[in-house]
Amino acid sequence: MRRSPLFYVSLALALVATAPLAGCRIERGDAVAAGAAPEATAGVSAAARDRSRLDSLLAPYGPLGASRRTVPMTEAEAWADSVLAGLTLDEKLGQMLIVDLNPRFLTGARSLEQVAREWKVGGFHVPRRMVPREILRTTNRLQEASGVPLFFTADYEWGPGQPGTPLTELPAAMAFGAANDPLLVEAAGAVSAIEARALGVNVLFAPVADVNNNPRNPIINTRSFGDDPRAVGRMAAAYVRGAQSHGVLATLKHFPGHGNTGTDTHLAFDAVPGDWGSLALTELGPYREALAEKPGFVMSAHLWMRALDAEATPATFSRAALHSLLRDSLGYEGIVTTDAIHMGALTSRYTFEERILRPIHAGADVILNTYDPKRALAVLREAVARGELDEARIDASVRRLLTQKARLGLHRQRQEPPGRLSTLLARSRGERVAEAVARTSVTLVEPGPLPLAPGARVAVVQLANFDARRATSRLEEDLRLAGVDVLPLAPEARSVDEVRRADALVIGVHLQVVPGQQPSLTPEQFLAIDAILSSGTPAVVVLFGNPYAALELNVSTGLIVAYDGIPTTASAVADVLLGRAPSPGRLPVALPGRYARGRSLVAPVARVR
Numbered sequence: 001m002r003r004s005p006l007f008y009v010s011l012a013l014a015l016v017a018t019a020p021l022a023g024c025r026i027e028r029g030d031a032v033a034a035g036a037a038p039e040a041t042a043g044v045s046a047a048a049r050d051r052s053r054l055d056s057l058l059a060p061y062g063p064l065g066a067s068r069r070t071v072p073m074t075e076a077e078a079w080a081d082s083v084l085a086g087l088t089l090d091e092k093l094g095q096m097l098i099v100d101l102n103p104r105f106l107t108g109a110r111s112l113e114q115v116a117r118e119w120k121v122g123g124f125h126v127p128r129r130m131v132p133r134e135i136l137r138t139t140n141r142l143q144e145a146s147g148v149p150l151f152f153t154a155d156y157e158w159g160p161g162q163p164g165t166p167l168t169e170l171p172a173a174m175a176f177g178a179a180n181d182p183l184l185v186e187a188a189g190a191v192s193a194i195e196a197r198a199l200g201v202n203v204l205f206a207p208v209a210d211v212n213n214n215p216r217n218p219i220i221n222t223r224s225f226g227d228d229p230r231a232v233g234r235m236a237a238a239y240v241r242g243a244q245s246h247g248v249l250a251t252l253k254h255f256p257g258h259g260n261t262g263t264d265t266h267l268a269f270d271a272v273p274g275d276w277g278s279l280a281l282t283e284l285g286p287y288r289e290a291l292a293e294k295p296g297f298v299m300s301a302h303l304w305m306r307a308l309d310a311e312a313t314p315a316t317f318s319r320a321a322l323h324s325l326l327r328d329s330l331g332y333e334g335i336v337t338t339d340a341i342h343m344g345a346l347t348s349r350y351t352f353e354e355r356i357l358r359p360i361h362a363g364a365d366v367i368l369n370t371y372d373p374k375r376a377l378a379v380l381r382e383a384v385a386r387g388e389l390d391e392a393r394i395d396a397s398v399r400r401l402l403t404q405k406a407r408l409g410l411h412r413q414r415q416e417p418p419g420r421l422s423t424l425l426a427r428s429r430g431e432r433v434a435e436a437v438a439r440t441s442v443t444l445v446e447p448g449p450l451p452l453a454p455g456a457r458v459a460v461v462q463l464a465n466f467d468a469r470r471a472t473s474r475l476e477e478d479l480r481l482a483g484v485d486v487l488p489l490a491p492e493a494r495s496v497d498e499v500r501r502a503d504a505l506v507i508g509v510h511l512q513v514v515p516g517q518q519p520s521l522t523p524e525q526f527l528a529i530d531a532i533l534s535s536g537t538p539a540v541v542v543l544f545g546n547p548y549a550a551l552e553l554n555v556s557t558g559l560i561v562a563y564d565g566i567p568t569t570a571s572a573v574a575d576v577l578l579g580r581a582p583s584p585g586r587l588p589v590a591l592p593g594r595y596a597r598g599r600s601l602v603a604p605v606a607r608v609r
Helices: 005-018 028-033 037-065 073-085 089-095 112-117 132-145 173-179 182-199 229-244 276-283 285-293 319-329 352-362 373-385 391-407 418-426 431-441 469-481 493-500 523-533 547-552 567-577
Strands: 097-100 123-126 151-154 251-255 297-300 335-340 366-368 443-446 457-464 485-489 504-511 539-545 558-562
Touching: 037 182, 037 418, 037 431, 073 391, 089 097, 089 373, 089 391, 097 373, 112 123, 112 132, 123 132, 132 182, 132 418, 173 182, 173 229, 173 431, 182 229, 182 418, 182 431, 229 276, 229 285, 251 285, 251 319, 251 335, 276 285, 297 319, 319 352, 335 391, 352 366, 352 373, 373 391, 431 567, 457 469, 457 493, 457 523, 469 485, 469 504, 469 567, 485 493, 493 523, 504 523, 539 547, 539 567, 547 558, 558 567
Parallel strands: 097 123, 097 366, 123 151, 251 297, 297 335, 335 366, 457 485, 457 504, 504 539, 539 558
Antiparallel strands: 443 558
16 A cells, blocks of 8 residues: 555654653653652652752742743633634734734835734734833734734744843853753743743744754754754753743744755755655654644744655645644644745745745645735735635634634733833843853863963954954953953954963854854954964864854864853853863764764863962
8 A cells, every 4th residue: 555655754753752762751651661660759859859940040030930821721712713703804814914013014004003903913023123112012002903912923032132131131042952951941931931921022933943963054053952853852842831831832943844954044945855764853853842842833944845845845835744744743733834934935936925825725824924914915815715715724723823812811911011021121030041051051172271370361362253242342351350361362363473472362253143144254264263373372262153163173272162142151151261160061963073962071170279
């Protein structure tokens, strides 16, 4: 009998599910079956210790840190059914659009209120760089203007914080992978949720569930927890658990997987190689683990999964991916959203009409960030009129959307009280979590001239692919405060003479992962590093961000990997350089030909006199 290819995906998933997972939780039934009854008490104690640790990490939030209970499903579904019954076709179609929170990006829009009131969209996507009080004023104003409660989504993978505000700026996901502590990930999900909900944001487009197994991936990279599917799954599940227990919906992205590609889909289309077996074991591994936490959203990838479709089809357009695999095989019942449909991977190949209709046919519930919502509504309306799109299909998506809005309690209270945000803006409260991650993630890969002694003359050369002044200044400041004679030098060959007169050399390489830009230095910058290292001064290179840059460094010197360029991480690195702290982090990815995943050396700690 000829079987569907998806049968083999399901079979592979079942085989993986029954295999023992090293380091995973053992549920009570599994423990008893394994003859582990005597450890039952120890298991309860471990759970209690975890609960105590989590409470301690969230303690600065006071009452705001308490879990938020979701509305019972029976109440949520009853409300969804009653609202759905009273919606017109246009109102239903509007619910399936989430658009940018900026009328300048919305063709024909006079104001955001018009978009909410007249076009009746289902939600708005909040830009990251926006003043916190302005976000709350805007979300509350639009909730009042809309006939149906709105989703407000945001890409808060790094927390809601930004420079100049007390809200929390978290380390990159790969730092959590290096720390290898799911409880810290759960705390990060909770911190992001508490602060986001105070802004009126109720959907986090996080966590990234991609397995970054391609060192040349320019856009996932440090946004991933690592290249081990099981570890990524544990971390993603922990984030969902922490976020959704504190009043928001989390999003697993980018389904079925965006880790094994060398292309940024903001710019261009690409394919993910591999057969059914590799898809099940690698890309789908994290989803199998994290979907058990029932995330509110899953976001599709604008990539062709060769294991799923014979022809070049983005997963966003693929019924094999979104319906047969995600819904049928993996059993997902939540909301499926596209990634932004104005991204180059789609605009370079498909018409506007295709970008609106094909995701719905594939199984998506939400079209994200169309720049012309009025035209999108017309495209959907016309498809229904000519029988291409069945209204029952629309109803199924809208019912999911309404049910999840009610589960958040938006049918009871859709606006957020301003007092919550005022409390959070009075002082920083999430630093305890950010610092814990930063300090447990710093990874010593190669020994160097450590620790740096007070009074030592240390040349510091720093290079970046972005404006990294917050991190570079923090690193130098922390070294100076410890009594190190810091000599900041330009990343130029002519600095070599000055470097030769120093006792030690620290080279900071700051590489941010951003759309449209390679997370790497220029050839000229690499040549400058080679020239400076030729001085012969004992040196240590610190990578802030992309760890794969180590593969481009033609050096044999000390090497420390941090995973982002926030000031908290710079301080954690300074403490390792000074011998104040060990370096407990482990590489969460392999650096092919150089270092295996898990590589970690213990940094020497200075003696206290």
